[in-house]
Amino acid sequence: MSPPTVVKWIESGALPAHVTPGGHRRVSIADLEDFAERRKTGQGNSGAEEPPCSVLIVGREPDFADMVAEFLELNGHCKVFYADSALVAGYHAGAAKPRALLVDTDTPDVDLRLLVGLCDPTAVVLLTSPLSADLGPLLATVPDAEVVPKPVKLDHLMGLLLKT
Numbered sequence: 001m002s003p004p005t006v007v008k009w010i011e012s013g014a015l016p017a018h019v020t021p022g023g024h025r026r027v028s029i030a031d032l033e034d035f036a037e038r039r040k041t042g043q044g045n046s047g048a049e050e051p052p053c054s055v056l057i058v059g060r061e062p063d064f065a066d067m068v069a070e071f072l073e074l075n076g077h078c079k080v081f082y083a084d085s086a087l088v089a090g091y092h093a094g095a096a097k098p099r100a101l102l103v104d105t106d107t108p109d110v111d112l113r114l115l116v117g118l119c120d121p122t123a124v125v126l127l128t129s130p131l132s133a134d135l136g137p138l139l140a141t142v143p144d145a146e147v148v149p150k151p152v153k154l155d156h157l158m159g160l161l162l163k164t
Contacts, residue, residue: 002066002069002070002073004070004073004074005073006025007025008073009035010025010027014035015027015031015032015035016028016031016035017031053078053079053099053100053161053162054078054079054080054081054096054097054098054099054100055069055072055078055079055080055081055098055099055100055101055102055161056080056081056082056083056089056092056093056096056098056100056101056102056115056119056121057069057080057081057082057083057102058082058083058084058089058101058102058103058104058107058110058115059084059102059103059104059106059107059127060084060104060106060107061104062082062084065082066082067154068080068102068154068157069082071154071158072158072161078161078162079096079098081096081098084107085107085109086107086108086109086110086111089107089110089115090111090114090115090118093114093115093118093119094118094119096119097118097119097120098119098121099119099121099122099123100121100122100123100124100125100161100162101115101116101119101121101123101124101125102125102127102157102161103115103124103125103126103127104127105126105127105128105129105132105135105138106129106132112124112126112138112141112142112145113141113142116141116142123146123160123161123162124142124144124145124146125145125146125147125148125157125160125161126138126145126146126147126148127148127149127150127152128147128148128149128150129149129150130149135147146160148160
């Protein structure tokens, strides 16, 4: 979990914690185990709301994915999944049913048509680089996809991923 996500859980009251005189948050092992068990069994989040959106990021740049995930989690209150291979992408698309897909077109062997079929997203964003292959076949598969060249502005990207 990213630190901002844990902070949101603490601030919402979902994860009990106390603050040290130095301003650090501390969680007891018992509270952490109880929180994990509640989430695993689906018994709720002690008043915390579920994120209004979910995004699957598919690409081979984990640092970029982490940056986008933190930006979306902080500003868009999204649940973000990351896949660095076609197999992991297929798993998350089928299991999590994300509402938006962010796919780096330079990721090998990713079947965009299959991913879209598994999760039926409301938004598909394709990240391209100057070295990306011809996008014609991809756009024929998903004609509503937005094409965004790298480098990308995060505010613009968030707007595309959160559209309904």
